[in-house]
Amino acid sequence: MNLEGKMNFERRKILVVDDNTEFVDLARKILESNNFQVSVALDGKTAIEKALLDAPECVLLDLKLPDISGEEVLSKVKEIDKDIAIVVITGYGGEQVAVEMMRKGAIDFLSKPIDNEVLLSSIKNALEIRDAQIEDRQFLRYPGLERFFPFLAHEIRNPLHAISGALAIIQRRSDLKDEILGRSIKIIYEEVKHLNGFVQECLNFVRPPNIVRFVEVEISEIISVVMNIISHMFESEAKKIKVVTQLDPQLPKIYANYEEIKQAFLNIVRNAFEAMPQGGQLTIQTYTRSDSPQYICVTFTDTGMGIKKENLGNLFNPFFTTKPRGTGLGLALCRRIIYERHHGKIHIESEEDIGTTVKVELPVGRRIADLVGVK
Ligand code: ADP
Ligand code: MG
Numbered sequence: 354m355n356l357e358g359k360m361n362f363e364r365r366k367i368l369v370v371d372d373n374t375e376f377v378d379l380a381r382k383i384l385e386s387n388n389f390q391v392s393v394a395l396d397g398k399t400a401i402e403k404a405l406l407d408a409p410e411c412v413l414l415d416l417k418l419p420d421i422s423g424e425e426v427l428s429k430v431k432e433i434d435k436d437i438a439i440v441v442i443t444g445y446g447g448e449q450v451a452v453e454m455m456r457k458g459a460i461d462f463l464s465k466p467i468d469n470e471v472l473l474s475s476i477k478n479a480l481e482i483r484d485a486q487i488e489d490r491q492f493l494r495y496p497g498l499e500r501f502f503p504f505l506a507h508e509i510r511n512p513l514h515a516i517s518g519a520l521a522i523i524q525r526r527s528d529l530k531d532e533i534l535g536r537s538i539k540i541i542y543e544e545v546k547h548l549n550g551f552v553q554e555c556l557n558f559v560r561p562p563n564i565v566r567f568v569e570v571e572i573s574e575i576i577s578v579v580m581n582i583i584s585h586m587f588e589s590e591a592k593k594i595k596v597v598t599q600l601d602p603q604l605p606k607i608y609a610n611y612e613e614i615k616q617a618f619l620n621i622v623r624n625a626f627e628a629m630p631q632g633g634q635l636t637i638q639t640y641t642r643s644d645s646p647q648y649i650c651v652t653f654t655d656t657g658m659g660i661k662k663e664n665l666g667n668l669f670n671p672f673f674t675t676k677p678r679g680t681g682l683g684l685a686l687c688r689r690i691i692y693e694r695h696h697g698k699i700h701i702e703s704e705e706d707i708g709t710t711v712k713v714e715l716p717v718g719r720r721i722a723d724l725v726g727v728k
Pocket of ligand 2: 620623624683684
C-alpha cells in the first residue's frame with residue numbers, strides 16, 4: 354500500500370472563507386484545476402452554515418472576517434465536525450495568532466501573499482493529517498487496548514521471569530549428557546523469549562508518543578545501531594544475509610524522535626530478515642531527491658520471499674500477519690511513527706519470490722506544529 358498514492362484528492366471538499374473576493378477567486382481557480390470541490394463563504398456566518406451543510410473536509414480560513422472573528426468560526430466549525438481540517442490565513446506578522454489557532458486545532462497557517470504551490474501542498478498535507486487521525490481512531494475500535502496491553506504484559510511477564518529463573522536451576526542441576534533434556538530446556542528458553550518479545554511489541558504499539566523528545570538525528574547512526582541489534586537478534590541467519598549500505602555522507606540531519614525512528618527501522622529490518630530464512634541480501638540506501646529536498650529518503654531492499662499482491666493493502670493494519678507467530682503490529686507501529694508522528698511517508702513495493710522494498714521519507718525541517726505540541 355502506498356500512503357502517498359492512496360491520497361487521491363479528486364473531488365475532496367474545500368471551503369474557502371475570506372471576504373477578499375480576489376483571493377477567493379484565485380484560490381478557487383487553483384483548487385478546482387487540481388480537481389478539488391470548492392465552496393466559498395465571504396463572511397463568518399455563511400462559513401458556519403456551509404460547514405454544516407456542505408460537509409467540507411478542509412476549511413481555508415481567513416482570520417479577519419467582516420462579521421465574526423476567525424477564531425470563533427474555527428471553534429464553531431470544530432464543534433460541527435472535529436475532523437474538519439483547518440488551514441488558517443493570516444495577514445503580515447500574524448504568526449503569533451496563528452500559533453494560538455494551531456493550539457485550538459488548526460493544522461497549518463499561511464501568511465498572505467500566498468504562493469500557489471504552498472497553498473496546494475498545505476491543503477493536501479492538512480487532508481492527509483485529517484485522514485490519518487480518522488484512521489487512527491478506527492484502529493482503536495479495539496476498545497481499551499491501551500489499558501489492556503499493559504495489564505496483560507504485567508500478568509505475562511511475571512510468570513515468565515519465574516519460569517526463566519526456575520529453568521536456570523533445572524539447567525544447572527541437570528545431567529549435561531542428557532540430550533533430550535538439554536533440547537527441552539532450549540525449547541522452553543526460546544518460547545519464553547518469544548513470549549517476552551511478543552509482549553514487548555504489544556507494549557511498543559500502545560506506548561503514547563513522546564512529544565518533546567524531538568532532537569537532531571543522524572540517520573546513518575540509527576542505521577548502524579539497528580544493524581547491531583539485528584545481528585544479535587538473528588545470530589544464525591545473519592551469516593547468510595549480506596548487508597549492503599549505500600549511505601549519502603551529505604544526508605542532512607533530521608529533527609525526529611530518535612527512539613521511535615530506531616524502533617521503526619528495527620521493525621522494517623526485522624521483517625526483511627524474517628523474509629530471508631534461506632539467506633539473501635539487504636540493501637539500505639539513504640539519499641535526498643533534488644526535486645524534494647525537504648525530505649530524506651531511506652530504502653530497505655531485501656531479496657526475500659516478497660509479498661502476495663492481495664496482501665499489499667493490509668500490511669499496515671494492526672494484527673495483520675502472514676507469520677505463524679507474528680503479531681502484525683510491526684508495520685502498524687511504523688506507520689504511526691513515520692506517518693502520524695513525523696509527518697513522513699512509508700511505502701512498500703514487493704514482488705513475490707523476488708523481494709521487497711520499503712521506502713521511508715522523513716521531513717528535514719522542524720515543523721511549527723511540533724513547536725506548539727500539536728500532533
Ligand atoms: P509481523 O512481522 O508480526 O507479521 P508486521 O506488521 O511487521 O507484522 O508485518 C506484517 C506482514 O507484512 C508480515 O506478516 C509479512 O506478510 C509482510 N511483510 C512485511 N515486511 C516484509 C518483507 N520485507 N518481506 C516480505 N513480507 C513482508
Ligand atoms: Mg514484523
